[in-house]
Amino acid sequence: MSENKPGFSTLSIHAGAQPDPATGARATPIYQTTSFVFDDVDQAASLFGLQAFGNIYTRITNPTTAVLEERVAALEGGTAALATASGHAAQLGVFHTLLQPGDEFIASKKLYGGSINQFNHSFKSFGWNVIWVDADDIDSVKKAVTEKTKAVFIESLANPGGVVTDIEAMAGIAKDAGAPLIVDNTMATPYLCRPIEHGADIVVHSLTKFMGGHGNSMGGAIVDAGSFNWTESKRYPMLSEPRPEYDGMVLHETFGNFAFAIACRVLGLRDLGAAISPFNSFMLLTGIETLPLRMQKHCDNALEVAKYLSGHDKIAWVRYAGLEGDACHALQQKYMPKGAGAVFTFGLKGGYEAGVKLVSEVELFSHLANIGDTRSLIIHPASTTHRQLSDQQKTAAGAGPDVVRVSVGIEDVADIIGDLEQALAKI
Ligand SMILES: *Cc1c(COP(=O)(O)O)cnc(C)c1O
Numbered sequence: 192m193s194e195n196k197p198g199f200s201t202l203s204i205h206a207g208a209q210p211d212p213a214t215g216a217r218a219t220p221i222y223q224t225t226s227f228v229f230d231d232v233d234q235a236a237s238l239f240g241l242q243a244f245g246n247i248y249t250r251i252t253n254p255t256t257a258v259l260e261e262r263v264a265a266l267e268g269g270t271a272a273l274a275t276a277s278g279h280a281a282q283l284g285v286f287h288t289l290l291q292p293g294d295e296f297i298a299s300k301k302l303y304g305g306s307i308n309q310f311n312h313s314f315k316s317f318g319w320n321v322i323w324v325d326a327d328d329i330d331s332v333k334k335a336v337t338e339k340t341k342a343v344f345i346e347s348l349a350n351p352g353g354v355v356t357d358i359e360a361m362a363g364i365a366k367d368a369g370a371p372l373i374v375d376n377t378m379a380t381p382y383l384c385r386p387i388e389h390g391a392d393i394v395v396h397s398l399t400k401f402m403g404g405h406g407n408s409m410g411g412a413i414v415d416a417g418s419f420n421w422t423e424s425k426r427y428p429m430l431s432e433p434r435p436e437y438d439g440m441v442l443h444e445t446f447g448n449f450a451f452a453i454a455c456r457v458l459g460l461r462d463l464g465a466a467i468s469p470f471n472s473f474m475l476l477t478g479i480e481t482l483p484l485r486m487q488k489h490c491d492n493a494l495e496v497a498k499y500l501s502g503h504d505k506i507a508w509v510r511y512a513g514l515e516g517d518a519c520h521a522l523q524q525k526y527m528p529k530g531a532g533a534v535f536t537f538g539l540k541g542g543y544e545a546g547v548k549l550v551s552e553v554e555l556f557s558h559l560a561n562i563g564d565t566r567s568l569i570i571h572p573a574s575t576t577h578r579q580l581s582d583q584q585k586t587a588a589g590a591g592p593d594v595v596r597v598s599v600g601i602e603d604v605a606d607i608i609g610d611l612e613q614a615l616a617k618i
Pocket residue numbers: 277278279280303305306346350375377378396397398399400409410411562
């Protein structure tokens with residue numbers, strides 16, 4: 192390779208990988224093993240004491256997963272990363288390392304629905320208290336900060352699409368609060384947006400979505416930006432206090448700018464156990480090789496579909512940050528100029544009945560609750576994911592009776608539009 196830093200497409204294929212030292216295998220092998228034989232007693236002791244890097248047990252490290260971790264860290268521009276069983280496991284791992292019972296964290300209201308549930312219910316039962324904010328209203332976010340605020344959590348490109356968060360403004364608030372900014376970069380991926388360049392201290396991913404990209408494997412990741420000083424205050428004891436099980440080691444002192452990733456691994460993965468399978472790491476690595484090609488095609492197709500729907504007489508509105516008139520268009524141009532992602536919502540003039548009809552009549556689109564597949568996906572939230580809510584609650588959650596969400600795939604755009612056209616004609 193040249194002396195210049197490799198570009199994004201090169202990193203997507205090569206970062207972290209080399210021919211297998213044992214066999215010469217060019218693709219990263221699947222090390223489908225739970226455990227690894229020690230060289231001798233001294234090496235075993237140094238591995239257990241964190242004095243040497245190496246493999247002990249796949250709950251904590253695995254060679255296939257290590258390639259995935261290095262690749263995600265390189266694409267995001269972080270110092271280190273670790274992979275987890277799912278995106279939610281990544282979020283659990285981050286907060287487990289940061290919070291003690293009774294602590295608070297601030298989170299944007301515009302998040303993936305599963306994250307809203309995780310924060311409202313399971314995290315509350317651990318004594319981790321979420322304070323919801325409207326990330327569009329910077330003053331109200333500032334006012335939500337208290338002495339107990341230990342983290343700020345946002346999505347770069349927020350669910351259900353079309354909403355871009357002002358990452359630099361949120362990073363400023365987090366810095367003033369003495370707390371790290373955590374950015375969920377699932378919907379944008381590092382191809383569209385690199386939150387660390389805008390002040391994020393920690394990036395989390397559901398690799399299940401666009402990173403893996405084929406709708407076949409669950410996975411998550413935590414990326415350490417290496418930017419946060421964990422020992423400046425006494426607020427993050429997992430990183431700044433001596434660890435009795437590691438001979439009194441202070442993780443931030445020993446591991447410096449990748450201490451957060453180490454803590455999530457040697458405390459979080461060790462004790463919470465949400466490890467990814469080596470097979471899934473292999474599938475996700477294979478997906479990431481084509482991330483730049485897929486993401487650009489997703490965005491190009493989504494923009495054409497959004498434009499088509501904007502001009503259709505049965506459509507009341509389209510919310511996609513890539514459209515010039517959209518409220519988030521300026522933020523999209525700043526934070527993700529290559530495209531606004533593949534997920535967005537639109538409203539049908541015919542309301543609830545029209546939404547049900549549309550998802551029943553599509554043929555190429557799959558009617559299901561996922562995003563980030565090569566295939567085009569569609570859902571009518573009011574009759575599925577949000578059906579238990581009242582009409583008023585549905586509207587407040589952005590899932591009013593008329594709302595349809597699509598995740599535009601990478602098929603030929605003429606076929607995607609053709610499918611919507613034939614289904615809309617039947618309404
Ligand atoms: C899917 C998703 C998650 C959760 O990830 P899983 O892999 O399903 O656990 C978190 N954040 C966003 C934005 C998501 O789309």
